[in-house]
Amino acid sequence: MNPLQETTAKPKMSDKQKLTAKRSSGAIQRKETLAGFLFVGPMLIGVTVLTLLPILATFALSLADWNFIAGFDGLKWVGFDNFERLAKDAAFLKSLKNNAYFLLTVPAYLAVSMFLAIMIDKHVYLKSYFKVAYFMPYISSIVAVAIVWQVLFHPSAGPVNQLLLALGIENPPKWIADPKYALPSLMMITVWTAIGFNMIVYIAGLQSIPRDLYEAADIDGANAWVKFKSITFPQLSSTSFFLLVTGIISTFKVFDLIAILTKGGPLSSTSMIVWYLYDTAFVNLKIGYASSMAVVLFACVLLITLLQWASQKKWVNY
């Protein structure tokens, strides 16, 4: 645009704005503000009562020793005692370790999902069928899915072990009944259920890669691997980063599978932070101690979110 035109246009605009501002000042703006509060009010009240006040209460309760049954009279302030106990609590540390193991599921299902997404996006017919098929576990209720796997993994009669026996494996693992295999079993089921969601996001990511990049690579005679390594993978980095972060955060929240399949056992081999928190709060009714775990959980998720903000620019390359 011509700079001269711009300068002549500007005062006109601000004149107009001033006029409307004069007219709308006072009563009209007040009406607008009122309307604003009316529209966002329900959401605001809900979030305040059900999220903001509870998180403050969590922080407060984490400094207390309290059994819910005893009523408010039984509440004792103990400062940071709960956190000191947590640091020495073998069961909590075991749960944290299991959480750390569980992180391995994320790269596993990201790799599978990326592979499937690439195949479905370009290399197969019947795309819609494949999308729905791999998406099935994600929309199915976790309770139904967990119960099916419980039966499939049945140590003696389950189809999985019968197959392994038929294949000549003498002592197949007892899966969720075996302390050594219980956590890996849950991780396998998690990978299976998570693939659908991640694959769909990857397909969307693939569709936003400019076609001419591949055309240029074709002209240079690049093979499939080179195209993947130097176009697809780097172009998907922002999608991968997003999925990695949401995936890591979701491993901190694992609960349903444990509650339905193992209840943290056998020998607390599948106890994870949220399960231990639930067990402490709602089975053993130690509200203060459970709240200190909730604070740790919150801190972990917050830390990852902040790291995400800080590192997004560095990681995502194009």
Add this chain to the structure above:
Amino acid sequence: MNQKTISTVRKSIFTVLMMGMSILFLLPFVWMLSTSFKIEADVFTYPIQWIPKTWHVIENYKEVWNGQFPFYKYYWNSIKITVITTILSCIVSALAAYGFSKIQFAAGKYLFIIVLATYMIPHQAILVPQFILYRSIGFFDSHLGLIMLSSFSVLGTFMLRQFFMGVHNEYIESAKIDGAGHGRIFMQIAFPLVRPAVATYAILRFIWTWNDYQNPLIFLRTDSLYTIQLAMQKFTTINGEFYSLIMAAAVSSIVPLLIIFVIGQKSVIEGIALGGVKG
């Protein structure tokens, strides 16, 4: 062979391979369905009878739906909770989303940041205070309480706000000049324009609420109030060794989602792809 035939052949081979993989991937569902049709004695026969020798469909499903632990009651509970939650959540989120995007008021910007920030709080970190709150205001062990828990969705508000921002301000300004207030503008102009986005969100919210296990587990106690997910687990405990019945129950709990998903497949997939949203 020319280039085109080679690529067709390659694509066909890949399709066949992927088909094999997807069948393997879906085997647990196939097993679940076929088991739900069998008599109990045939459940663990090996090699697996994918197509039952003795059919027991009607008996199994009748026992699940109208036996000792009648599923139709829990179905009704789940339908009630899920439908009300979905509608309420859509209304609250759409109103807030409109307020945060199309009404100019000074506090709006800050309030939005506060609301968005609460999305970082994992739900499990506030379960205990919510439980105490619910016990003291009488929301505990009630459907109303459960509905309230999932009706104020930050995610829904954020998602719909993106769409409201795409509604041109000229529409709203000209409606204002014609004397319409925000209530009318919302109902007659803005909401109809974002209706497809609301539908997508509604389907996602339906799936998440239907599948929710943790909230009913903690906030419901009375058997007769159970949702289908809790009932499934209770049913499994009671019928421990009757796997054909358990699988019939599992199939029953998945079917409504399958129907919703088949109807709304496109918008579910688009919705997830668009925001990369997750319950």
